[in-house]
Amino acid sequence: MKPAPFDFVRAETLEEALSALAEAGDEARVIAGGQSLVPMLNMRLARPKVLVDIMGLADLDRIVETKGRIEIGAGVRQATLARWAGLSEKLPLVAAALPWIGHAQTRSRGTVCGSLAHADPSAELPLSLLVLGGEVRLRSRKKKRAVAARDFFLGMMATAVEPGEMIQAVSLPVHAPGTGVAFQEVARRHGDFAIVACAAVAGPDGTCRLAVGGVADVPQLVDLPDPESPEFDDAINEFAWSLNAREDLHATARYRRELVRRIGRATIEEAIRCRG
Structure with missing residues (x-):
């Protein structure tokens, strides 16, 4: 068509x-x-x-670090961010997530903010934005505003962008010392839409934060106890059930719940091991 x-x-x-x-x-x-x-x-x-x-706008094709945050303009391609010299040090979770996005050909054209605007529930960048506590910078002819990741994704392919607005940039906090991060995904083939994707942040104080995509209509976030604690299995099981996993040609709801339990645990454990 x-x-x-x-x-x-x-x-x-x-x-x-x-x-x-x-x-x-x-x-x-x-x-x-x-x-x-x-x-x-x-x-x-x-x-x-x-x-x-907007791809001809040089002002939007910038990656800027300021006041402990990394701002990625709406014109920055995924491949450009992947080649950015500070990525592994400043945004290691994003560095881990980027290779899972489509294929090299699509990453060479697709933009970081475009993935957020599309708001596919299986996409890797919305998941990363949520677990890192990022925010989306919106701009219209009359005003500017920032929307936290938890408030930006409203439903499947639906966001808080209002008529007349556009995403100008996305802002993410610089990686904090002593914090571990990890990203894991299950798909039928590498580059396919995620059946379940998990992103985890393990703080130096023992906190564990897990974001899950591919299951609900929007990426979901939960704070969990340490995997070694006796409360962990019940907590992640309750979280898996709360997602109301959908069924489609790729996976049953039961299979998605089990992936949340298993991959969620593995991702958190990897993040804990990566704490510096």
Whole structure:
């Protein structure tokens, strides 16, 4: 299939992009890498009247460290972030998650913020944003605002972005000394959508935080006791049941729950081992 007709705006400045979004309102969509949006256009699952291209905006193609946070602009491709010299030291969880995203060809075009905007419940970057306590920086012609990851994902492919707004950047905290992180995923083949993906952060004070994707309509976050404690099995089992796992051609709900228990434990244990 081919997309439904739309007007195309290749923005030369951020102001031009914001003006186009303001004028079109909820009839507009932003396109950057296009690795998620273009297939949806072709299948007519998305039918915007106006498409605003922001990939020519140099101001959005930046990775900046400031005040203990890393800000990744809306034009930064996943492959660019993967090659960033400070990634392993500053954002080791993201470094572990990036190779699981699609394939080299899609990562070379797809953007970090585009994955967040698409909000696929199986995607790796929304999961990473949630467990790290990141936030999304939104911009419209009239205002700027920041939305915490826990409030940004509203449902399957639904976010807190309002008509006339666009994601300007995502902000993540710099990795703290003494903290361990880990990422694990199960899929039918490498590069396929995750059946279950887990991201874990183990703090120096013994806290364990686990985020799970691929099970519910949005990535889910839980604080868990140490895996060595007698309370752990009951806690992660209760969490697995609370996700209301869906069934599809790839996995049953029972299988997804069991993966949450097993892969969740393994991911937390790996994060604990990685504490510096």
